[in-house]
Amino acid sequence: xxxxxxxxxxxxxxxxxxxxxxxxxxxxxxxxxxxxxxxxxxxxxxxxxxxxxxxxxxxxxxxxxxxxxxxxxxxxxxxxxxxxxxxxxxxxxxxxxxxxxxxxxxxxxxxxxxxxxxxxxxxxxxxxxxxxxxxxxxxxxxxxxxxxxxxxxxxxxxxxxxxxxxxxxxxxxxxxxxxxxxxxxxxxxxxxxxxxxxxxxxxxxxxxxxxxxxxxxxxxxxxxxxxxxxxxxxxxxxxxxxxxxxxxxxxxxxxxxxxxxxxxxxxxxxxxxxxxxxxxxxxxxxxxxxx
Amino acid sequence: xxxxxxxxxxxxxxxxxxxxxxxxxxxxxxxxxxxxxxxxxxxxxxxxxxxxxxxxxxxxxxxxxxxxxxxxxxxxxxxxxxxxxxxxxxxxxxxxxxxxxxxxxxxxxxxxxxxxxxxxxxxxxxxxxxxxxxxxxxxxxxxxxxxxxxxxxxxxxxxxxxxxxxxxxxxxxxxxxxxxxxxxxxxxxxxxxxxxxxxxxxxxxxxxxxxxxxxxxxxxxxxxxxxxxxxxxxxxxxxxxxxxxxxxxxxxxxxxxxxxxxxxxxxxxxxxxxxxxxxxxxxxxxxxxxxxxxxxxxxxxxxxxxxxxxxxxxxxxxxxxxxxxxxxxxxxxxxxxxxxxxxxxxxxxxxxxxxxxxxxxxxxxxxxxxxxxxxxxxxxxxxxxxxxxxxxxxxxxxxxxxxxxxxxxxxxxxxxxxxxxxxxxxxxxxxxxxxxxxxxxxxxxxxxxxxxxxxxxxxxxxxxxxxxxxxxxxxxxxxxxxxxxxxxxxxxxxxxxxxxxxxxxxxxxxxxxxxxxxxxxxxxxxxxxxxxxxxxxxxxxxxxxxxxxxxxxxxxxxxx
Numbered sequence: 011x012x013x014x015x016x017x018x019x020x021x022x023x024x025x026x027x028x029x030x031x032x033x034x035x036x037x038x039x040x041x042x043x044x045x046x047x048x049x050x051x052x053x054x055x056x057x058x059x060x061x062x063x064x065x066x067x068x069x070x071x072x073x074x075x076x077x078x079x080x081x082x083x084x085x086x087x088x089x090x091x092x093x094x095x096x097x098x099x100x101x102x103x104x105x106x107x108x109x110x111x112x113x114x115x116x117x118x119x120x121x122x123x124x125x126x127x128x129x130x131x132x133x134x135x136x137x138x139x140x141x142x143x144x145x146x147x148x149x150x151x152x153x154x155x156x157x158x159x160x161x162x163x164x165x166x167x168x169x170x171x172x173x174x175x176x177x178x179x180x181x182x183x184x185x186x187x188x189x190x191x192x193x194x195x196x197x198x199x200x201x202x203x204x205x206x207x208x209x210x211x212x213x214x215x216x217x218x219x220x221x222x223x224x225x226x227x228x229x230x231x232x233x234x235x236x237x238x239x240x241x242x243x244x245x246x247x248x249x250x251x252x253x254x255x256x257x258x259x260x261x262x263x264x265x266x267x268x269x270x271x272x273x274x275x276x277x278x279x280x281x282x283x284x285x286x287x288x289x290x291x292x293x294x295x296x297x298x299x300x301x
Numbered sequence: 302x303x304x305x306x307x308x309x310x311x312x313x314x315x316x317x318x319x320x321x322x323x324x325x326x327x328x329x330x331x332x333x334x335x336x337x338x339x340x341x342x343x344x345x346x347x348x349x350x351x352x353x354x355x356x357x358x359x360x361x362x363x364x365x366x367x368x369x370x371x372x373x374x375x376x377x378x379x380x381x382x383x384x385x386x387x388x389x390x391x392x393x394x395x396x397x398x399x400x401x402x403x404x405x406x407x408x409x410x411x412x413x414x415x416x417x418x419x420x421x422x423x424x425x426x427x428x429x430x431x432x433x434x435x436x437x438x439x440x441x442x443x444x445x446x447x448x449x450x451x452x453x454x455x456x457x458x459x460x461x462x463x464x465x466x467x468x469x470x471x472x473x474x475x476x477x478x479x480x481x482x483x484x485x486x487x488x489x490x491x492x493x494x495x496x497x498x499x500x501x502x503x504x505x506x507x508x509x510x511x512x513x514x515x516x517x518x519x520x521x522x523x524x525x526x527x528x529x530x531x532x533x534x535x536x537x538x539x540x541x542x543x544x545x546x547x548x549x550x551x552x553x554x555x556x557x558x559x560x561x562x563x564x565x566x567x568x569x570x571x572x573x574x575x576x577x578x579x580x581x582x583x584x585x586x587x588x589x590x591x592x593x594x595x596x597x598x599x600x601x602x603x604x605x606x607x608x609x610x611x612x613x614x615x616x617x618x619x620x621x622x623x624x625x626x627x628x629x630x631x632x633x634x635x636x637x638x639x640x641x642x643x644x645x646x647x648x649x650x651x652x653x654x655x656x657x658x659x660x661x662x663x664x665x666x667x668x669x670x671x672x673x674x675x676x677x678x679x680x681x682x683x684x685x686x687x688x689x690x691x692x693x694x695x696x697x698x699x700x701x702x703x704x705x706x707x708x709x710x711x712x713x714x715x716x717x718x719x720x721x722x723x724x725x726x727x728x729x730x731x732x733x734x735x736x737x738x739x740x741x742x743x744x745x746x747x748x749x750x751x752x753x754x755x756x757x758x759x760x761x762x763x764x765x766x767x768x769x770x771x772x773x774x775x776x777x778x779x780x781x782x783x784x785x786x787x788x789x790x791x792x793x794x795x796x797x798x799x800x801x802x803x804x805x806x807x808x809x810x811x812x813x814x815x816x817x818x819x820x821x822x823x824x825x826x827x828x829x830x831x832x833x834x835x836x837x838x839x840x841x842x843x844x845x846x847x848x849x850x851x852x853x854x855x856x857x858x859x860x861x
Binding site for chain 1: 357359384385386387388389392393395397400401402403404406407411414415419452463466467469470
């Protein structure tokens with residue numbers, strides 16, 4: 011906020027107005043009070059209210075995370091079910107080998123490889139940015155333009171890879187375990203068709219733990235998006251955060267962290283409610299076995 | 302008329318090195334309206350045969366030869382055709398009703414799906430059929446229960462649902478794989494009655510797979526005995542149980558604890574060690590044997606234990622009284638039996654006596670000292686040394702990461718830290734020999750032993766501190782009858798020679814009759830009656846005891 015030629019008096023005055031001279035507990039309680047009102051102060055670097063900055067960047071991150079989560083959940087579950095049912099076979103082995111790569115390769119390496127392959131060599135997808143965006147007033151979206159859609163492919167796939175491989179392995183393990191249970195055996199003994207056994211009886215049970223993990227992982231996706239956004243110069247919150255770190259822009263950092271914490275709590279809350287809806291054993295607690 | 306004909310059926314498991322036969326050249330015939338009992342100990346291949354009939358063998362096992370003829374159909378012609386008969390012509394019931402039903406589908410959904418798979422019925426018709434079926438198997442308010450999830454049913458009710466599922470498409474053959482093993486006696490007799498009734502009414506052919514000779518005696522018309530994949534003997538139930546031809550069948554029948562009389566020892570027909578009856582108990586030298594004084598070693602006074610559902614709300618109205626105002630005494634040197642069904646609080650009492658649970662109220666006196674009020678750890682240790690416990694499941698009660706000698710050494714060094722290594726090792730060897738295990742066992746790990754041998758290790762561990770009271774919580778429920786007979790013999794010998802006092806907890810009345818001098822009967826946490834064993838069996842006082850005795854499956858019923 012200060013330049014080379016700012017005088018010492020001006021610096022002191024600025025410290026005073028920013029409240030930096032107050033004792034820590036005063037500063038902290040002021041932060042809590044303001045935060046509860048949605049005010050996180052003014053960015054030291056950009057000199058604009060932090061809440062305004064976050065609202066501006068939020069759509070980019072949310073769109074990226076939602077698309078990645080969808081990719082991770084849908085392909086992860088599909089491939090997980092496939093590999094869980096067809097335990098042997100070339101395709102299963104291939105998927106598992108690839109999933110090992112997904113778990114072990116860091117996001118930024120995958121991102122750079124993708125950029126090199128699709129943007130530099132093949133030249134079919136943009137290497138950075140969000141493309142053209144449409145401003146809906148409260149939300150800026152890249153979904154409505156061709157360049158916006160093209161731009162989201164690489165970053166969202168990069169971001170989803172880790173979660174996807176995680177979900178593949180989880181669903182696979184769950185499916186394999188459930189297909190060994192007594193009630194699946196009993197269903198077989200009753201002549202229930204294999205398709206119903208796999209997709210109705212087994213999959214439904216197998217998805218219960220996936221929901222928990224997926225919930226927690228959406229939070230992780232937002233956190234991970236810092237790296238992906240930096241690699242792809244994606245104008246989202248993560249990118250904003252990285253810049254803030256470089257400039258020790260504390261108001262932005264604290265606002266971002268509070269926001270992430272809030273998202274985690276909300277997601278876990280939603281997961282608990284989903285659990286209640288999906289698993290009847292939780293729903294009727296207290297109404298214990300009778301008869 | 303022969304309805305089911307199994308010819309030369311073999312099932313094998315292709316392992317990397319060898320082929321294991323789970324069943325070999327089995328020939329069985331079953332008629333309509335008949336219950337065939339299939340008995341054998343664990344690993345005998347009885348369940349394998351049941352599953353092989355509908356070709357439901359887990360990988361890598363497969364039916365390698367033989368044919369299964371149902372009526373005039375060869376149902377093993379090809380692997381696709383068998384699927385058509387599952388549920389349709391052949392119904393199957395599994396052992397554990399807790400795990401046989403899909404937890405996230407309602408009972409109705411599971412019934413309708415099964416019915417619609419085989420019969421061309423609309424959803425409405427299938428629903429009506431299901432509700433009638435639920436009524437037929439004895440479920441009240443079937444219309445309401447139809448929409449319930451499996452966990453809302455009790456164990457017995459759940460097994461009824463399983464039966465209705467197995468029967469919903471009018472099969473002609475029913476295979477029941479240990480249908481009552483996981484259930485209490487009272488529920489067991491209801492389920493067996495139901496199966497008998499359905500067999501008659503529907504003219505079913507039934508294969509009843511079980512390890513329980515009492516169940517066989519009371520339900521089966523004919524019985525087939527299996528041992529390590531081979532059919533040993535098949536014939537009329539009465540003939541097989543009263544006049545078995547094969548040695549194996551003889552030993553199996555003689556291992557079953559009789560319900561109508563008390564015998565001093567179980568006759569072990571098989572096994573080479575029948576000659577060494579004179580089991581020298583080497584630990585006797587170390588045992589500071591106390592003469593039996595005519596006194597009460599354990600006194601339980603108004604003992605209660607409640608488990609609060611909720612830790613935070615202190616309201617006691619939701620709390621479950623697991624044990625409710627129970628009082629009894631155990632004399633020094635006697636065997637006291639506690640019997641009751643699951644949930645009767647018998648294990649809770651055992652855990653309070655060994656001080657694993659704190660009683661909610663009441664006192665436990667051991668040797669005239671109230672052990673529930675002891676605060677000091679060193680004081681408590683003195684009593685822990687004198688009271689030892691043997692648990693039900695020999696698989697989970699031994700630490701798999703420790704060698705047998707370390708398992709047994711642990712309590713010894715805990716109570717006697719100054720013991721020398723040489724002395725310790727000798728003591729461990731003595732203990733092992735006392736429970737009829739070899740010295741070599743000391744350097745092995747628990748997983749290398751069978752269930753019966755593990756229970757012997759548990760006993761050796763319990764004896765290591767030279768206890769005066771041995772609390773045995775269902776010590777043989779997880780074991781086969783012949784192994785059970787050996788373990789019970791061992792416990793009897795040890796008690797006799799070491800003057801042990803035993804608290805023997807079991808749901809199995811015949812076993813308790815053989816083991817105990819006096820018996821207490823528990824129901825829902827309350828003590829119904831305490832009396833001498835023979836009095837209890839011959840002229841029970843309490844209504845509930847009479848009920849239990851009436852319902853217990855009796856192998857002797859075959860003589861009537």
